Every structure is written in structure tokens, then in C-alpha cells.
Amino acid sequence: MNKEYKMCSVCVMDTTDKFITFDDNGVCNHCKQYKQIKDTLINDSCEKEKELQKIIDKIKKSGENRRYDCIVGISGGVDSSYVAYLAKQWGLRALLVHLDNGWNSELAVKNVENIVKYTGFDLYTLVIDWEEFKDLQRSFFKADVIDLELLSDHAIFTTVRKLTRKYNIRYLLSGENFETEAILPKSWNWRKSDAANIKSIHKKFGSKKLKTFPFMGTIKKRFYQYTGVSQSISILNYIDYNKQTVMAILKDKMDWKYYGGKHYESIFTRFYQGVILPKKFKIDKRCAHLSTLINSDQIKRDEALLLLKEEPYPKELQEEDFNLVCKKLDFSEDELNNYLNRPGKSHLEYKSDEFIFNLLRRVYHFFNLKKIIN
Numbered sequence: 001m002n003k004e005y006k007m008c009s010v011c012v013m014d015t016t017d018k019f020i021t022f023d024d025n026g027v028c029n030h031c032k033q034y035k036q037i038k039d040t041l042i043n044d045s046c047e048k049e050k051e052l053q054k055i056i057d058k059i060k061k062s063g064e065n066r067r068y069d070c071i072v073g074i075s076g077g078v079d080s081s082y083v084a085y086l087a088k089q090w091g092l093r094a095l096l097v098h099l100d101n102g103w104n105s106e107l108a109v110k111n112v113e114n115i116v117k118y119t120g121f122d123l124y125t126l127v128i129d130w131e132e133f134k135d136l137q138r139s140f141f142k143a144d145v146i147d148l149e150l151l152s153d154h155a156i157f158t159t160v161r162k163l164t165r166k167y168n169i170r171y172l173l174s175g176e177n178f179e180t181e182a183i184l185p186k187s188w189n190w191r192k193s194d195a196a197n198i199k200s201i202h203k204k205f206g207s208k209k210l211k212t213f214p215f216m217g218t219i220k221k222r223f224y225q226y227t228g229v230s231q232s233i234s235i236l237n238y239i240d241y242n243k244q245t246v247m248a249i250l251k252d253k254m255d256w257k258y259y260g261g262k263h264y265e266s267i268f269t270r271f272y273q274g275v276i277l278p279k280k281f282k283i284d285k286r287c288a289h290l291s292t293l294i295n296s297d298q299i300k301r302d303e304a305l306l307l308l309k310e311e312p313y314p315k316e317l318q319e320e321d322f323n324l325v326c327k328k329l330d331f332s333e334d335e336l337n338n339y340l341n342r343p344g345k346s347h348l349e350y351k352s353d354e355f356i357f358n359l360l361r362r363v364y365h366f367f368n369l370k371k372i373i374n
């Protein structure tokens with residue numbers, strides 16, 4: 001790191017985000033951006049409620065004479081579980097979609113079962129062929145790129161988009177939300193629609209032919225997005241979203257259980273965020289999450305600093321996960337240690353459809369297509 005170490009005076013983001021900037025008062029660009037975006041959202045509870053009702057009506061209307069009103073992707077985690085719970089409360093007929101990539105924790109699987117039981121919604125589980133997924137994951141480790149979650153995220157959004165077409169569903173209710181997820185530096189992950197990047201990395205490092213892994217290129221994804229054929233709605237932005245309150249509701253109503261950290265419902269994600277990112281990429285993802293919670297007044301900065309002094313999750317469990325990752329992905333301990341100790345590489349060292357993505361984005365903004373579509 002060339003820059004001198006510095007932490008924001010309001011949140012806990014620091015110079016481990018290599019693009020972070022600070023103003024004269026030591027406030028970072030993420031805090032500023034948080035405020036700017038918050039000003040564009042509806043913040044008054046009454047107004048939010050009215051807007052939410054309009055959205056629910058619109059979704060119900062779109063589902064008339066169809067089997068489902070909307071799709072909800074569920075991982076067993078807090079945000080998506082709560083979206084499923086709300087969909088039930090609002091009387092929507094949702095199709096639940098869940099990804100089984102071979103890494104789900106028992107708790108996550110149990111949570112998904114309980115959500116299905118409580119809501120009575122149909123569940124579509126995408127079971128990814130393990131041998132293919134393993135080959136893809138091994139390729140991504142060998143490529144040293146940062147976004148190891150690109151594979152699962154790409155598979156789930158592709159599947160969801162395909163299901164919207166199959167059942168003629170217009171709306172996807174997403175668990176993404178501003179109050180707990182607004183801050184995430186761009187350099188900490190990669191664009192999830194970049195099928196070209198996945199294929200290029202696999203071509204270089206993989207050893208198996210991919211026959212079933214669900215791919216969707218940027219052009220197709222943008223088509224769905226820009227034409228409004230399927231629309232993703234971050235529905236949690238229309239309610240007052242407080243994580244602690246929500247977890248209590250989920251526990252009470254659906255016998256839902258917490259798994260110890262943001263996105264730790266997947267064992268792989270737990271190892272990725274708690275071991276790989278800090279060790280190999282010198283990134284503590286909790287900083288981004290906690291900084292969002294500080295900005296949305298759900299935690300104090302001092303509390304966040306104390307939490308950051310602790311290990312992301314217990315050392316013994318980290319070791320257990322280390323062994324499991326070696327076993328499942330056929331790496332020796334030395335190979336995995338070597339991986340953790342060598343520096344990362346940019347996704348752009350491999351082929352990417354970044355050019356097409358940027359071109360489409362420019363066209364979209366130039367013609368102001370959003371206005372035309374809506």
C-alpha cells in the first residue's frame with residue numbers, strides 16, 4: 001500500500017480500500033455517497049408505506065392470470081428470508097429460488113426448509129453440478145482473482161432470469177438494501193454478469209467441459225433489465241429496516257436461526273470473507289458492512305471498532321473450514337497456504353466483456369432509456 005494508513009472519522013472504512021478519499025474533516029467518500037443516495041430515497045415512513053402499497057398493487061396486477069406474482073431468491077440469510085416473509089404477509093404468490101452449490105451450511109438448509117413451510121410458497125432449487133462447480137472454483141483460485149463469489153452469483157441471477165421467462169414473471173424481489181449494504185468499494189468484487197470473464201478463467205485453468213453451468217452474457221442481462229421484461233425491486237428500501245428487529249421476527253415466526261455473520265449461511269462464503277479476503281487481499285469485508293450500519297444509526301463507531309478487533313469468526317472454525325476447502329476442492333494444505341500467501345490479480349488480466357458493458361451503459365444513459373421504459 002502506497003498511501004499512509006488512515007481511517008474515516010465517521011465510519012470504519014480505511015485505506016485498505018485503495019480508492020478511498022477523505023475530505024478536510026477526515027470524512028471518507030463512502031460516507032458522503034451514503035448521504036447523497038439517502039437524500040434521493042424516500043425517507044419518511046408514511047411516504048414509504050404509500051409507495052410500497054403502490055408497488056405491491058403493481059406486482060399483484062402483473063401476476064393476474066399467471067401462476068406467480070414474483071420471484072424471491074433465498075439463501076437462508078437474514079435479508080432474503082425476510083423478503084420471503086414479507087411477500088407472504090402482503091399476500092403475494094412468490095416462487096422461491098434457492099442455490100445449492102454444495103457449500104450451504106446445515107443451518108441455512110434448515111432455514112430454507114422453515115421458510116418454505118411457513119410461507120407455503122413453491123421452491124425451485126438450482127443444484128449445480130458439483131464436478132463442474134468444483135472445476136470452476138479451482139480455476140478461480142488458480143487465477144488469483146478477487147471475486148470468488150462471481151460463480152454462485154452469476155448462476156443464481158441467470159437461473160432467476162430464466163425462470164421469469166418460463167413463468168412469465170415480471171418482478172424479482174431482492175433482499176439488497178440500503179440500510180445494511182450501501183457501502184461496498186467497487187474494487188472488492190467484480191461485475192456479476194461478466195460471463196466472458198468466467199469462461200476465460202475456466203478456459204485457462206479448468207480441466208472439465210462445462211455442460212450445465214448456467215451462463216448469461218451481459219447483452220442478454222441488459223436486455224432483460226433495460227426492456228423491463230423482468231425488474232428487480234430492492235423492496236427492503238421501502239420499509240424501516242432494522243437488522244436486530246428483523247432477526248427477532250424471523251426467529252419468532254419461522255423458527256429461523258442465525259449463523260454468525262453477514263452471508264455466513266454458506267460455509268464457502270464464511271471462509272472467503274473471514275479468511276481469504278483478509279489474508280490474501282488484505283480486506284476485511286466487515287468494515288464495509290459495519291460502516292453502513294454506523295451511517296444508518298444501527299451501531300456506534302466505538303462498538304464497530306471493538307468488533308473489528310475480534311477474529312471474523314472463531315479460529316477453530318477457520319481451521320475446520322480450511323481443511324474442508326482443501327478436501328472439497330482437492331487442494332493440499334501447502335497449495336492452499338501458498339494460494340493465501342501469494343498476491344491477488346485483477347479480473348482484467350483475463351478476458352472480460354467490460355467493453356460491451358460500458359458501451360451499453362453509455363447508450364442507455366445517452367438515450368435516457370430508463371424514462372422511456374418506465
Ligand SMILES: [Zn+2]
Pocket residue numbers: 008009010011012013027028029030031032291
Ligand atoms: Zn466514512
